[in-house]
Amino acid sequence: MxxxxxxxxxxxxxxxxxxxxxxxxxPKYLCKAGVxxxxxxxxxxxxxxxxxxxxxxxxxxxxxxKQVFDYQILKESKGQLGFxxxxxxxxxxxxxxxxxxxxxEIEQFIAFQICFLDWIVKSGNKPDIIxxxxxxxxxxxxxxxxxxxxxxxxxxxTVCTIHNAEYQGCLGWDKIDLLPEFDRSxxxxxxxxxxxxxxxxxIKCSKKxxxxxxxxxxELSQKSSGLERLFKEQKQKGLGIINGIxxxxxxxxxxxxxxxxxxxxxxxxxxxxxxxxxxxGFGLEPQKPLFIFIGRxxxxxxxxxxxxxxxxxxxxxxxxxxxxxxxxxxxxxxxxLSKIKSKHSKHYGLHIGYNEELAHQMYAGAxxxxxxxxxxxxxxxxxYALRYGTIPIVHKTGGxxxxxxxxxxxxxxxxxxxxxxxxxIVHSIERAISLFANREKLVKTRKKMMALNFSWDKSSxxxxxxxxxxxxx
Ligand code: ADP
Numbered sequence: 001m002x003x004x005x006x007x008x009x010x011x012x013x014x015x016x017x018x019x020x021x022x023x024x025x026x027p028k029y030l031c032k033a034g035v036x037x038x039x040x041x042x043x044x045x046x047x048x049x050x051x052x053x054x055x056x057x058x059x060x061x062x063x064x065x066k067q068v069f070d071y072q073i074l075k076e077s078k079g080q081l082g083f084x085x086x087x088x089x090x091x092x093x094x095x096x097x098x099x100x101x102x103x104x105e106i107e108q109f110i111a112f113q114i115c116f117l118d119w120i121v122k123s124g125n126k127p128d129i130i131x132x133x134x135x136x137x138x139x140x141x142x143x144x145x146x147x148x149x150x151x152x153x154x155x156x157x158t159v160c161t162i163h164n165a166e167y168q169g170c171l172g173w174d175k176i177d178l179l180p181e182f183d184r185s186x187x188x189x190x191x192x193x194x195x196x197x198x199x200x201x202x203i204k205c206s207k208k209x210x211x212x213x214x215x216x217x218x219e220l221s222q223k224s225s226g227l228e229r230l231f232k233e234q235k236q237k238g239l240g241i242i243n244g245i246x247x248x249x250x251x252x253x254x255x256x257x258x259x260x261x262x263x264x265x266x267x268x269x270x271x272x273x274x275x276x277x278x279x280x281g282f283g284l285e286p287q288k289p290l291f292i293f294i295g296r297x298x299x300x301x302x303x304x305x306x307x308x309x310x311x312x313x314x315x316x317x318x319x320x321x322x323x324x325x326x327x328x329x330x331x332x333x334x335x336x337l338s339k340i341k342s343k344h345s346k347h348y349g350l351h352i353g354y355n356e357e358l359a360h361q362m363y364a365g366a367x368x369x370x371x372x373x374x375x376x377x378x379x380x381x382x383x384y385a386l387r388y389g390t391i392p393i394v395h396k397t398g399g400x401x402x403x404x405x406x407x408x409x410x411x412x413x414x415x416x417x418x419x420x421x422x423x424x425i426v427h428s429i430e431r432a433i434s435l436f437a438n439r440e441k442l443v444k445t446r447k448k449m450m451a452l453n454f455s456w457d458k459s460s461x462x463x464x465x466x467x468x469x470x471x472x473x
Pocket of ligand 1: 019021164294296326354356379380381382
């Protein structure tokens with residue numbers, strides 16, 4: 001079975017968040033299970049691309065509106081990622097350092113999708129399944145079915161996975177001429193709320209759509225930034241599959257980015273040494289419980305509540321804890337978080353920016369991970385934390401609800417709260433401090449978490465079942 005994954009992100013080539021992690025791991029685990037999975041990504045002028053070699057696989061040209069673009073398909077030479085990686089290179093359009101946020105982003109991703117389909121048609125290398133990720137690739141299922149140049153692909157099954165429905169790839173109808181000629185009687189499939197909505201189009205036109213957790217699928221019918229009715233209508237086509245983690249990248253026993261490797265057996269000493277090193281770097285006191293937050297500083301993640309939560313905790317709980325934050329995003333939130341430093345320098349650390357290495361060191365060295373997300377399609381941070389023996393504290397929403405069971409339950413291992421409020425987060429921090437003081441229970445909980453299996457070995461099987469059903473039906 002040949003499956004092509006089409007995405008804007010793929011770790012370690014280009015990652016902003018969970019999308020990158022998933023597309024860098026799922027195809028690898030699919031290949032291990034015997035599926036011929038590959039990834040097609042825009043060419044980014046970034047570290048991985050600069051430092052590795054690529055072979056020219058194909059070249060041709062496409063039209064995007066009135067413009068003609070030459071393009072090349074480049075294949076990573078060594079097969080070092082565990083799957084074939086193809087980059088679409090379009091000089092001056094797809095050869096830039098950043099992944100998102102260029103003023104001509106719409107043209108970039110339309111060209112990416114057209115190039116991909118053009119290559120498949122002209123090379124005759126048809127996959128059995130095209131798996132699209134998020135709105136950047138959301139027009140592909142429509143173009144396959146209704147654009148005249150790609151009619152020969154109409155029988156290929158398409159799956160789209162929604163990693164985040166907040167971002168929908170909306171464009172005005174004035175951009176319609178950027179698309180290749182298509183059956184205009186099908187224009188309605190592109191439309192949602194008077195715009196061309198790429199995410200809505202992918203849900204309508206793909207054979208099946210998936211979300212990255214079952215609870216998120218349920219929630220989208222209630223709350224999805226305008227797509228609620230669509231999710232209700234299309235419910236029978238939807239399937240929630242919880243993300244896995246790449247246990248080769250996220251493994252405290254092998255992780256070369258952390259200070260001291262450790263296993264379930266050596267967890268006490270291992271975590272202690274990682275914590276000591278981390279605390280030293282930020283001037284924190286290693287004997288106190290260390291709480292961390294890692295992520296995009298946006299309201300979806302509850303980052304707007306962080307500054308007040310941290311101030312309240314550090315003031316009311318006095319010197320009982322340390323908090324360390326890594327992230328970037330909303331400038332107001334960044335400023336508020338920066339201000340705390342002058343008041344609580346001994347118990348608070350902050351790194352504004354994106355830092356993969358520090359993230360690994362924090363999962364390894366911390367005691368508790370805070371995830372006060374308003375919306376969490378799956379959440380990978382809590383899964384990494386579990387594997388590194390760091391206890392997650394989560395708002396019960398989306399994938400957090402599906403993966404973290406409160407310690408009050410017999411089979412529980414994390415801390416969770418129903419309603420998102422500063423009061424409830426602070427209360428959970430108090431519960432965590434009590435747990436930290438109960439050494440025996442703390443170690444037992446950590447061991448239990450580290451033994452859990454959230455690997456892609458498990459979740460990739462569900463995708464295989466889905467592909468097989470599509471091909472047999
Ligand atoms: P998102 O909604 O951002 O995709 P996920 O929980 O699915 O959230 O995935 C977040 C991924 O991005 C994790 O691998 C996390 O460690 C990483 N990450 C987020 N922010 C940062 C940062 N500032 N520095 C390093 N890694 C980060």
